[in-house]
Amino acid sequence: LPEQGDALREALRQLAMAGDIDSHLRYQPHAGRLAEREIIARHLTCQHFTPDAENVLIVNGAQHGLAVTVMGLLRPGDVVAVDALTYSGFKVLAALYHLELAAIPCRPEGPDLQALHTLCQQRRVRAVYTMPTLHNPLGWVLNTGQRQALADLARQHDLLIIEDAAYARLVSRPPPPVISYAPERTVYVTGFSKNIATGLRVGVVISPPRYRPEIERAIRATTWNTPTLISSLICAWIEDGTVARFEMQKRQDARQRQQVAREVLCGLPVVSHPDSYFVWLPLGEESRADRLANALMERRISVSTAEPFCVSATIPQALRIALGSVPFDSLRQALLSVRDAVEYEQYR
Known part of the structure; x- marks a missing residue:
């Protein structure tokens, strides 16, 4: 966003003038300072969900939040149910920690929960990883009935739920998070990269009390504590309304980019959501996504194929097109180039 640089300069100036500047030179609690956790807990409070600050852990971005959740609560060989198309970063974590990912078929409106039920009857599934609000890459937002059904299945089969809410705050009026339906077994992970700026590596894990010690131990093992220079900056922005303002501007920007797309x-x-910063484009049966991506790269346009997101054996021919990394004035021309390349590929 255009004004973010100036806002950052002013925030750093205010931080330098604060009376507790020396505290940033010392070790801090692994979960973060309680006062900052209280601010973040209030910020994330929404309909049917009021997190307890004691259960809020501050981490180095949502990806780190997923990593410490996996490290603390899962073991090599555990089976984790995931959408057949899912966030590529979780696939990387699963490979590093030797987890077995079991694919849940994807429908236009969300995961096939009956297939998840059948999977849990056939195998010992330890956890389910879900992105219920602005799924990456398919953009869906699960309705309240789907969220309740997922929570019920998790209780029936004793599943840990890992709720990835990295994109959730881009949706202006999202349904209550899954953690509000099954708070005793859901670990909620979010951050400030997607809704504010990607360089702000501050994330949040909200954990049931029984899981908190293991996740906190994983934070200690990986980073000891999140640097308070950044977490205090984020908390100051929460309190003075800067985060709310940037979130509103991000939503407006995403909607404008989706309109152009x-x-x-x-x-x-095209498969997308009006508040999302990406679109999913299935290709024709004769098209090759890798060939198309290479052709676009020659035009200095980078898109993703389905391969990084795919868990099932058959990789669909599709492209994920990010809309936020291109200056708005250049977006239309870039998308025209994508369209030209897709049509050429289909009719070659």
Whole structure:
């Protein structure tokens, strides 16, 4: 966002003038300072969900939050149910920690929960990883009935739920998070990268009390504590309204970019959400996503194929197109180049 640089300069100036500046030179609690956890807990409070600050742990971004959750609560060989198309960063974690990912078929409206039930009857599934609000890469937002059904299945089969809410605050009126339906077994992970700025590596893990010691131990093992220079900056922005303002601007920016994408890609089978910073574009049966991605790279346009997101044996021919990394004035032309390349690939 254009004004973020100036806001950061002012925030750093205020931080330098604060009376507790010396505290940033010392070790801090592994879960973060309680006063900052209280601020973040209030910030994340929403309908049917009021987190306890004691259960809030501050981490180095949502990816680190997922890592310490996996490290603390899962063991090599554990089976984790995930959507057949899922966040590539979780696939990387699963490979590093030798987890077995079991694919849940994806429907247009969300994961096939009956298939998850069948999977749990057939195998010992330890956990389910879910992105219920702005799924990456498919953009869906699960409704309240789906969230309740997922929570019920988790209780029935004694599953740990890992709720990835990295994109959730881009949605202006999202349903209550899954953790509000099953607070005793859900670890909620979010951050400030998608809704504010990618360089702000502050994340949040909200854990049931019984899981908190293991996650805190994983934080200690990986980073000891999140640098308070950044967490205190984020908390100051929460308290003075800067975070709320940036979130509103991000939502507006995402909607404008989605509108451009809908106009340029009209007629193509685009899958997206109005508040999302990406679109999913399934390709024709004769198209090759890797060939198309390489052709676009020659035009200095980077897109992802389905391979990094795919858990099932058959990789669909599709592209994930990020909309936020291109200056707005250049977005239309970049998407026109994507459309031209897709149509050439289909009719070659």
